[in-house]
Amino acid sequence: xxxxxxxxxxxxxxxxxxxxxxxxxxxxxxxxxxxxxxxxxxxxxxxxxxxxxxxxxxxxxxxxxxxxxxxxxxxxxxxxxxxxxxxxxxxxxxxxxxxxxxxxxxxxxxxxxxxxxxxxxxxxx
Numbered sequence: 488x489x490x491x492x493x494x495x496x497x498x499x500x501x502x503x504x505x506x507x508x509x510x511x512x513x514x515x516x517x518x519x520x521x522x523x524x525x526x527x528x529x530x531x532x533x534x535x536x537x538x539x540x541x542x543x544x545x546x547x548x549x550x551x552x553x554x555x556x557x558x559x560x561x562x563x564x565x566x567x568x569x570x571x572x573x574x575x576x577x578x579x580x581x582x583x584x585x586x587x588x589x590x591x592x593x594x595x596x597x598x599x600x601x602x603x604x605x606x607x608x609x610x611x612x
Contacts, residue, residue, distance in 0.1 A: 511554065518560075525549040531556065539565075550583070553588065575604075 490591075503527035504510075518538040524530075525543045531554035539561045542550050545558065548567035556570055557576035559606045564570070570586040570604060577593030577600070586592050590599045 528552070534558070535561070537578075548584075 491553065502516070502519050502522045506522075507526040508524055508528050508530065510530045511532035511534070513533040515533075515535045517535060521539040522536055523537075523541045523543065527547065527549040528542050529549075529551045531552055533555045535557045537560040539560060540551045540558050541562075541565040541584070542552075542558065542596045544566050546566065549562045550568050550570060551565075552564075552570045553572035553574065554583060555573045557575045558564070559576055559580070561579045562576050563580075564576075564582045566583070568582055569587050570582070571588030571590065573589045574586045575591040576582060576597060577591065578584065579595070580593050580597040581584065581595045582592070584596065586597070587599065587602075589602050591601050591604065592599050
């Protein structure tokens with residue numbers, strides 16, 4: 488049944504999240520289109536994935552994403568990175584380095600902008 492559901496999501500909405508992906512409670516997909524996640528990725532509780540997000544790896548070292556993380560539209564998370572709890576990743580960013588807890592990052596490559604207001608789009612739904 489899980490594989491059938493994955494196929495339906497993939498075909499209808501362009502969402503590819505393999506059944507082996509470890510996902511915490513409260514995953515929110517705001518606009519479910521164009522999302523690709525590597526099967527080895529770990530996603531914490533209360534995370535928000537926006538449209539056209541890619542979380543991938545070519546070397547078997549996928550990302551580990553903490554709790555209460557907001558990932559904006561058109562973000563690419565590349566290879567072996569850790570995204571800390573309460574982080575916010577701005578639209579169009581390419582994450583190639585670890586993101587500290589409580590940080591807001593953006594850009595290509597993503598850089599820390601501040602620690603003032605991270606994770607503001609996350610929490611209990």
